[in-house]
Amino acid sequence: MTTAQDWMRDLAFGLRLAVTGRRAWGRLVVTAAGVGLGVALLLAAASIPNVNASSDARFDAxxxxxxxxxxxxxxxxxxxxxxxxxxxxxxxxxxxxxxxxxxxxxxxxxxxxxxxxxxxxxxxxxxxxxxxxxxxxxxxxxxxxxxxxxxxxxxxxxxxxxxxxxxxxxxxxxxVDHFGEAPGHSRTTFSTDEWLMLALGLAALLVPIVVYVAATTRLAETARQRRLSAMRLVGAGGEQIRRMAAGEALAGALLGVVLGWALFFLGRTLASGVTVVRTAVFEFDITPVWWLALLVTAGIPAVAVVVTIGSLAQAIADPLDVTRRTVSRRRRLGWRLVPLGLGLLGLLAVAAGFDSVDDLPLFVVSVVLVLVGIPVLLPWCVERAVGRLRGGSTAWQLAIGRLQLASGPAARSVSAIAVVVAGVIALQTLVATVEAERADRNTPREAVQPASAEGRITGERPADAAEIGRIEQEVRSLPGIDDVQVATTAQVTGKKDPATGTLLIADCAQIARLLSVPDCRDGDAFVPAGRSPLRPGERVELVESSFGMEFRASTPPPAWDVPESVRPATVPFRFGADDIAMVLTPAAGVPAEAQNLEAYIRLNQAAPNDLSDRLRNVAAAHFADYSAWITTTGSSSMAAEEESAVAAIRAALLAGALLTFALIGCSLFVSAAEQIQERRRPLAVLGAVGVPRRTLRRSQLLQNAVPMLVATALATVVGMLLGTLTAVATNSLRGRIVFDLPGMLGLFAFAAAAVLVVTALTLPALGRAAHPTGLRTE
Structure with missing residues (x-):
């Protein structure tokens, strides 16, 4: 019967194995560094809910x-x-x-x-x-x-x-007695498309980190298997071997967790106030949710132990086979397809009925399963790919022979990169599809007039004739102004049509400048021929001069009776004739609380870039609440805001993906260097029999490139499929999927660069290992 003392003794022995010898310390430091970086990033991700909750609370206050x-x-x-x-x-x-x-x-x-x-x-x-x-x-x-x-x-x-x-x-x-009593305001939120982009991007960033941590804990796995298999042969039981392996894995994992918390606090201090895509956070907001922090702190060592023990199944079942360094058994495909298949089924279900953020949990779980399926399936793909390769140059045969002998470490070293590539390709596909759909939606289907610049100022209250004259004079004095017309307006609303039109209110002197009418008396009303939806004598509701905000239930909107007698007139196009429902004189009785001031401005080509701000300064000098802007005929400010939001999300997520890519590239270098150390004896033999160094270098390059090529191919297929299903889930999709081919080529170039850089960095270690004197160290 195993006692607690037996557990402690075997765990302690495993801890001693992790720190015994110079190379053991090197592996421990590398493992702790990899785990620490992963823990720090996961803690940062666990802080996102608190960051949002804290900023929302201060907004409500x-x-x-x-x-x-x-x-x-x-x-x-x-x-x-x-x-x-x-x-x-x-x-x-x-x-x-x-x-x-x-x-x-x-x-x-x-x-x-x-x-x-x-x-x-x-x-x-x-x-x-x-x-x-x-x-x-x-x-x-x-x-x-x-x-x-x-x-x-x-x-x-x-x-x-x-x-x-x-x-x-x-x-x-x-x-009443304190701010924030019953917040009734809401901050700008994201659309369904943007929520999908954020969810997909965060999943594509976090899953590779977990895969990276799991792969880091398996550094020097071959040496560990041989060492523990030898103990199994001299009489150690299977449970003892597992406890020893757990102790060895815990050494690097626990040290990595401590390092990760230290890096998190350091990064939190450095990140405070740094602006990324117009977003910054306070240091005191970057606090992980307690249960997520506990999950990361306890879960990472648990993952390390489970992964390590799982890799020892062959060493426990057949230790003699491991110590002889024979070729590992062929991997089975069946169970490796389960995560990928479940994830794709979940995405199909989401795509069939996604209509709100309430479906996001199922979407996130499905995306995570698809991404987790990549590192699960990749070892089988690498094994089958290299198993069919034959012939070639000496360097090619050395590389393929090594991969055929042990493809697992090579596949694990690129698994996290494959997850990043798949996630980014899916994100690029979603963004490209959404942008193409919005471009189609915002493009006029009929020919429009050549683009012309116009400006507009809206004040929240009416102005008398003297103030209107001053505003008009101040606007005319600005550079780039061709013409300006200032008048009082009111907005008509109704139960059937919430935007019936605009009432233009002006005295007869202004009307004489604006309209083609034979005579004018105070109290007259004029209708643009064939345009007004208002009927004479009709009682209509007006919008209060607070720019269309909703009324309190106890305060009815102002009402107004349309004059019984109206006359047709022509309104110049530059004054917004398409919006004008009726032109009135002050005696027509439009309530003052519904009146605004409107200034319509025509610009010329000499208008400076800062003219919008100059117009806002004029408006601010006369009104407490106002709006002022410049538009181009055919443009859409809402479309521009949508494009800006999508661009900001895309830039932030792609920047995070490239940062994760670079981080995982460092682990690729560590894994390649560790494999060279494990192969130092055969490399020394090759050097002793006269194999040229350039052949060994090419072999090392090919040994890094082939798994990366297989991983990139698998990631591309999965990423395009994931992006397609995600794009189908958007309500606005019109059946056209757009793939970002230049973005994909950029990812492939980054993967190729990673292979070249890693190979170049490992060449010194390769040269030392291939020296014939290395045989004396064995």
């Missing part, structure tokens, strides 16, 4: 419960934003109703009317060389927001004090 003044609100808040170049600058209006009201997160006190408190990143822009173009919108900066008030260290955000908020407005929330 900016808002109130939506209480009205009569419900005890002491502070009013409202969301606002502006744009600087290609960056959005988000902000919150703050209005104190009582001097003892709660303070917004990240502030010592709420800003008074006219004061602004900005984030460090926004402060850096304001004080930098480009700040002069943004400073007119932030004329009175009185402080900087602390970290607890920011989502990320690079966030462009501000709090602005005001006294103009109305508790009846649909865009205003009330804060």
């Amino acid at each position: 900016r808002w109130g419960a939506g209480a009205a003044v009569g419900d005890g609100a002491s502070v009013l808040v409202a969301e606002t934003s502006t744009q600087f170049r290609e960056e959005w600058v988000q902000g919150v209006w703050v209005q104190n109703l009582r001097p003892d009201g709660p303070v917004a997160p990240g502030l010592r006190q709420n800003p008074r009317p006219g004061e602004v408190v900005v984030s460090p990143a926004l402060q850096e822009i304001l004080s930098g060389p480009d700040g002069a173009l943004l400073q007119p919108r932030f004329p009175n900066v009185v402080g900087v927001i602390a970290d607890e008030g920011l989502i990320a260290p690079n966030e462009l955000f501000f709090y602005a004090g005001t006294d103009a908020l109305s508790p009846q407005s649909s865009s205003v929330s009330g804060v």
Whole structure:
């Protein structure tokens, strides 16, 4: 009966085997380094949920419960934003109703009317060389927001004090005694396509790391099998051999776990504030979820022990066969297809009915099974591929003969790279298909007018004639402006058609400049011929001047009666005739709370690149809430935002994939160097009988290249299949799969470069092993 003392004695003996001898220490250090890098990356991945949860909590903390003044609100808040170049600058209006009201997160006190408190990143822009173009919108900066008030260290955000908020407005929330009481705001989320890209990319990054860790724990496996087989022959039992192997595996795994935690804390410090694809995180947010951290800490040593014991099945069952160094038995295919088959079946099920992020767990599990199936199937593929190769040059025969003798270590050394290649090809296929589909969707099917640049300013309130004149004059003074027309507008909505059209409100003097009408009197109404969906005398609902935000249930939208008498007119195209439902004079009675100011601007070819920001500065000087932009006929801002989001996700995931690729390339070098050490005796014999060094070098190159070629071929097939099934799962797919051939060629070039670099780095060790004096060390 095995006692705890027997367990401890055998484990301790295995630990001594791991640290006995100079080469043992070298293997231990290499194993610990490989495991440590994998643990650090897995801990970083385990921190992603906490990073998102912490940033979401700080975002929610900016808002109130939506209480009205009569419900005890002491502070009013409202969301606002502006744009600087290609960056959005988000902000919150703050209005104190009582001097003892709660303070917004990240502030010592709420800003008074006219004061602004900005984030460090926004402060850096304001004080930098480009700040002069943004400073007119932030004329009175009185402080900087602390970290607890920011989502990320690079966030462009501000709090602005005001006294103009109305508790009846649909865009205003009330804060009673503390911020974050009942968050009703939501951050921008990803579309279904983008969630699929993220899930596929993360799986493609994490699965190779686990495979890499498992392969690292099997370094020097041949020497370990011979050593433990010899112990089996002298009387050690099978259970004893397993416990000794477990102790030897635990030495490198436990040391690697400790090193991994140290690397994680070091990397967390270095990563704080670093911006990658416009995203940065605080150091205190990078904390792994406790149960995931426990799973990584305990799971990696467990994986090392299981993998090591599993590799000793032949050494325990037939130790004499191992010690004689005979050719291993042929691998069986059946069970190796199980993970891949289950994963593909899961993906087929997902592709048949994927319609929301609720199906993501099944999708992720299926992707993981497919990717895990690659290293499981690869040893069989390498064995069958090299088993059919015959003849060739001396270098070729030496390389193929070695692979036929022991293809397992060679297959394991490239298995993680094969997983990365498959995952990246699948991701490239998905991204290319989504981008092609969106390009088809956003391309007009009919011919359009030649592209022309136009600008527009929208203010949240009406303006009198004097202010309209000043705005028009300020816009005309900007460079690159051909023409500008400024007027008051209102948006009509309805239950059947939520975007019925625009009402243009102008006095008779403006109407005379805009329209071709014989006469005009205050109270008149004009309809673009054949365009207006409004019927005379009809009662319609208008959109409040807060840019279409939803109303409170207790506050009905403003209503307006269409005049009984209307006359046809012609509206110039440059003034947005396609949107104009009716042109009205002020006496037509459109409610003031539904009126906005609109400025339509025509640009010329001399317009500077920063004209959009100049227009925003003009708008900011007259309105608290506004929008200003420049568009080109036929362009789509939504399409541009979609392309930007997809490009950002693709860049981040591909950068991570290449980093993982480089990391695993280091393990390929270690594995190749270890195999040279294990073959030092036959290499020394070859050197003694006069085999040229260049032949041995070519043999080493081919021995690295053939498994990589087989792995790349398998990864390409699996990756294209995985990408196709993932693309089919997107709702918007129109049946056209696009493969990113240039991206694939880049991956193949990277794999070829890895083979060349690894071979070059192992040549010194090969030269020393092939020296005839190496025979005396055996």
